[in-house]
């Protein structure tokens with residue numbers, strides 16, 4: 019466990035308490051069953067914002083608390099435990115990071131306090147196909163008379179249905195740049211993707227969307243900024259996955275300790291003890307790499323890219339196995355929709371894909387390390 | 390399968406192949422080519438298209454839905470070699486067996502072995518014709534892996550049994566006409582207190598409640614028995630002899646489930662094709678993602694090894710029917726089925742996680758659903774862990790007291 023300061027411990031405990039009391043898995047089930055396109059409960063998100071969670075990486079001058087990524091990671095871990103459906107990772111982590119890292123004073127002023135308060139929900143729109151390929155961007159941003167004209171389609175944008183601001187990666191003459199695209203601008207259409215995790219994902223079509231000069235975030239050659247933003251998104255996602263893995267493990271352990279077959283609890287079978295011991299061991303490794311990556315962001319370390327890929331690849335593999343074992347070790351009951359095991363495996367696979375699957379990050383880790 | 394029941398015919402094999410080919414040519418409707426749904430026979434309501442019905446009728450009349458079962462009960466009385474040829478000829482033209490389900494896979498072979506002449510006459514022909522659907526009433530809330538802990542009681546009331554209790558995970562329970570059930574007829578003895586009973590699902594007091602799966606479908610049920618009267622003649626084998634019969638049936642189930650592997654193979658396009666489509670290739674034509682490519686290679690190799698093992702086991706069994714190798718085959722087949730599904734959705738990326746709607750293709754949506762559904766294959770029919778216990782204890786002799 020990373021060395022937390024008193025404020026971080028308080029934050030984590032508060033998050034844990036709120037999540038367990040106000041947003042248990044049954045709250046996610048309710049959101050799912052309601053069939054909402056939005057994919058989350060706006061009241062719950064408002065409560066999270068009111069507690070300051072959405073502004074954790076946003077400077078105080080713009081309505082945040084500048085509390086750092088390790089702190090946000092603690093919250094994401096807790097919300098991950100019970101699969102809290104909210105735009106926290108999209109808006110308060112990915113999009114906020116882009117603005118904090120690349121925004122001008124006026125861009126920050128225009129958007130950050132809205133994001134922190136939860137009134138603005140922002141999404142990061144990078145990929146253009148079903149796999150994470152940030153080097154394959156075909157969306158074009160062309161200079162027009164008094165600004166920019168953007169055309170292209172972004173796929174599987176998280177919170178794409180409800181977002182009121184998109185941060186869109188688009189090809190410019192100089193490279194790839196990030197652009198601030200309001201959700202209600204003319205020429206932007208959304209097509210909902212109904213996915214297994216019952217959260218909001220949508221394709222965003224930009225048909226010659228006309229924007230002013232101030233739409234460009236950072237420079238026209240913004241690949242380095244995009245990388246920094248993506249690494250923050252990856253690390254935060256890994257923290258959410260850590261929470262999911264922990265809860266999936268705990269739920270399974272509790273089950274094995276209570277389910278009786280052959281006149282004894284399943285927990286007493288050595289074959290299962292060893293399975294759980296392995297999962298527990300994997301989770302310890304996962305925690306180390308996730309915390310190291312979060313700390314690397316806060317410390318501004320130059321090896322963040324390697325650590326981010328290490329964290330995301332490890333998180334992907336560990337949660338992948340955990341989510342499978344959760345079903346398997348529950349037996350028949352784990353196959354039912356009434357049980358929550360299915361929620362974990364469905365969300366797990368979506369997050370495994372988001373911002374790079376394991377083979378993407380193994381390859382990136384190797385390349386960055388000079389293998 | 391059901392090889393112990395073969396009644397070999399005398400015809401030369403080549404002649405048989407020609408006969409089969411000609412007959413299939415005439416009778417298999419082209420419209421059904423390749424349209425087999427491997428899960429359908431258990432987990433969905435019956436099909437009703439005219440071509441399907443005609444095909445089923447033809448196969449039923451010929452007895453080839455259950456090719457190795459004796460003719461007198463509606464089977465084809467084919468030898469194993471002939472049955473294999475028939476299967477090959479069917480596969481060659483994309484034909485498939487329209488007669489299946491638990492009656493064919495598990496209950497029929499078991500009843501042929503343990504049933505009275507009267508029971509066989511009554512129950513086997515409708516299975517052979519695909520007219521009656523059977524479901525398996527084994528598991529209960531408190532009796533899964535520990536099946537012998539089952540509590541559903543059948544009380545001897547003189548001319549009938551009175552059945553009370555609850556079964557669960559009853560696949561196809563809502564569509565089944567009959568249920569073969571393990572019930573407790575003696576509560577003082579665990580295994581010897583179990584009997585094998587046939588229950589008409591239309592009997593008063595039988596209630597089913599479908600259970601929704603993580604894949605979204607509801608192919609199985611909780612089944613409740615409340616004062617259900619079951620005629621004495623529906624007891625198979627001796628009173629208290631249900632455990633032996635029930636276990637034999639499970640061996641048939643496993644052998645067929647190891648078809649899990651077959652099932653994986655039948656699940657459509659090759660992984661390599663899907664990967665080339667979604668991931669693309671490098672300039673030497675290799676799947677562009679080297680890491681993924683390695684894992685596809687491993688899967689394909691293991692699949693080949695599995696297929697060879699299944700064939701070798703069958704040949705070595707020499708008419709001995711199901712064997713202890715059924716545990717190995719079940720585990721490997723189940724593992725490969727899941728491996729393939731995980732690889733498929735990984736290859737498709739986010740597109741492999743669609744739930745519904747027009748933003749995904751049919752094949753993408755079915756990839757998601759089969760991936761989720763497939764998580765069951767390592768659980769039912771005796772879980773992977775239980776098969777491993779069987780392998781360790783029964784095959785390797787690694788016993789608890791040693």
Ligand SMILES: Cc1cc2nc3c(=O)[nH]c(=O)nc-3n(C[C@H](O)[C@H](O)[C@H](O)COP(=O)(O)OP(=O)(O)OC[C@H]3O[C@@H](n4cnc5c(N)ncnc54)[C@H](O)[C@@H]3O)c2cc1C
Pocket residue numbers: 277279280284287289290346347348349350351353524525526527528529530532533534535557558559560561609765768769770771772773774775778
């Ligand atoms: C899709 C589906 C369809 C099914 N269809 C039918 C049906 O038609 N009819 C029917 O009767 N049943 C059916 N079943 C039930 C199935 O047979 C049971 O789910 C299975 O026997 C496991 O029992 P359980 O679910 O109670 O799990 P449990 O027995 O509680 O097992 C939970 C976990 O513990 C493990 N475990 C248990 N004992 C041991 C041990 N001694 N050592 C190591 N590990 C152990 C198991 O492998 C499993 O991983 C179906 C199940 C599914 C999922």
